[in-house]
Amino acid sequence: MTSKFKHDIESPLQKQNRHKAMEAIRIINTLKDDFKNPIESMNYFYKLFEDVFCNQKSLHDGKLKVGTMCIQIPSEIIYALDAVPIRLCNGFYSDDEIGSDYMPQKSCPLVRSTVGHFASGNFSDKPHLIYSPTTCDQKTKAGVTIESFGYEVVDVDFPRVKDSEISREYFRRSIREFAIDLSKKTGNKLNKKSLKQSIAKIGYAQSLYHKLCEYRKKKNIVISGNDMFFVTNAFFFDKIDSWIDACENLLKECKQREDENLFVNGKISPRIVYTGSPPIFPNYKVPIVIEESDGIIVADETCSSNRMFNDRVAVDEWFVNDMLDSMADKYLKACTCPIFTKNDDRIRRIIDLVKTYSADGVVYQSFAGCTVYEAEQRSVLEAMEKEGIPILYIESDYSPSQGGQLTTRVEAFIESLKTRKRIKK
């Protein structure tokens, strides 16, 4: 009889998980149910996010899990050493709240929530050690805070000038050091064969992303921008082979949908290039508002998607050191992160994306407190104005309270783009 009335008191950990699960499922359900013509093979990704973020399912038991703080740590090397890379950038408001106790009030929500995630230690796949490239100030200092929670954090020197030959040499050395360090920690030796194979594997994964993007260049679009963010965000933590299979299925379905004329855009839906601070699950606040207001994200320039997948490693002589150097080059030279001193590359990239994907406008999101994106806003806006490309600059954070104001601004922007399109017609 007594057992009928027995109830467990929720532990703080359980409570946090419940809150995170609520955040996660809300976004998953929005994507699943609120948009027209859902893609069946996206269910793999919805399920994946639900498993990991709502049910705390571990994907990589028995493997050495290597946490990375930014995209500049080559996953190729991690895979070649038989470990698993897990990108730790976080998008949960629940974690953001915990993290605000450890980071300055004005710091960016992405860093705060990443720190918060570590502070709670509440992982479905807890990283054994963390490599932190010295990108922006906040990430760099976050590494120190995370270390104080008892994690092993290794700084990977990353230069903040990109054009110079000194930087190139510097980062090449830095990547070699990283490879040696990880090799010691895994107890595996880096060899030619395994490294070449993992370059090919990541390259193949990238090629699938490129193929998906081909569909987004067309007049009628088969896959929404939010779904694409799901796909690319899944790459942060998914098993690479399953991810590859899922993308192959997705590609097949895209082809099929094209033949059946099943599209996600309306006749006059404005095509948007998305840039700035990265949408990381479940913080899809801005992208969802865009697509709910009848905009369609056709391309992006963020480190959670395009910047992560676009550029590829080319090797001339397949020796270990040559491969390492080529990787270092790719992760440094092609990077359009705003932490770099001069950053015309980012502007050129956005303009090129607008042209190649026939976009009607650009949405530039900057997390409040992300100084580098905030600082670059002016120059990007100027450049877009020069090119005659409409752009909307939005400052946002992870809090759920901003909805109304955000929706009004985005809707107005999308409406103005529609009017432009109508007049042009």
Add this chain to the structure above:
Amino acid sequence: MLSRLKRTVNNVNLIRFRNIIQILTFILFIYGGYFAIDLGSRLPIFACPYNDTTSGACYLIPLQHQLSMPTQVLLGGASIAVITGILVFLFWFVFLNKAWCGYVCPFGTLQDWMTKLRKSIGIRYSTYTQHQFEKLSKIKYIFLFIVLVFPLLMGVGLLGSEWSAAFCKICPARIITPMFSGDFSQWAIDFSSKTAILLTTLGVVFAGLFFIGSFIKKRFFCFFCPMSALHYIFSKISIVQFKKDGSKCTRCGDCYAVCDMQIKDIADNVTDTNILRDDCILCLKCIAACPEDDVLHFDIFKIKAFTSTKEGFEKRMGIEYLKANNDK
């Protein structure tokens, strides 16, 4: 039909294609004489006439001989011969531009074979630092100066006859190419005069350095080649051009990473459409290694003959066949 052809060309396995061309042209220029082939002596490559079995000869030797004529002769009757010489040289050059270096020059091919040897032993190549590169890359203009100005000084009587074809005396191709038809007689120092001792000693030293250098460094000699400098002066008039569309370039540096000649501009310059630099040998490895569509392209008569494509990149980097080889 046309698009299918284009696709096949853009997906070509450049390394294999180049190997075949290089072997064929090496045989042609080293042993062509046996087959009574004579392509004249105005060729824009190091096919050395000191090798008796060559089927054609390097333009630098007649150029030096002509320029060393007494000034009155040079500006008088002989000027026609000089001009026709240049025109014949340009005629050859207009077809291939610097691709003569990357695909035809037997001396260049030889260096690629040294590279292959190094690779097969498993030794990694060396590179210059950017600073060294900038300095070394100017040496070819000093050599070009020797090719063009020393003969003129002879013509006006400021230099003696032992300076005749001074560059050829120090050129390692004179010593090395005849070896391939069994002639090792050029490995010698000429003791007839002080100048001859100096020049031929330099020649032997350079020949030795050539083997060591090209074993360590890809296309070692091409950094110093005066023919390459001469090419560059005329490169704009060729029917083949090497172009870049900077607006699509992400400056990922893949082209720079594979460049035998370490040309940084190829990756970093996004404003010039003509991206041919004086060190370039037009091997087109950069186009093959470019992962973006249409950023780098090799044009013939302004038509894109070979252009960078995502698909071609994937094929050449062995990405496409991954599934078949790896997983299943």
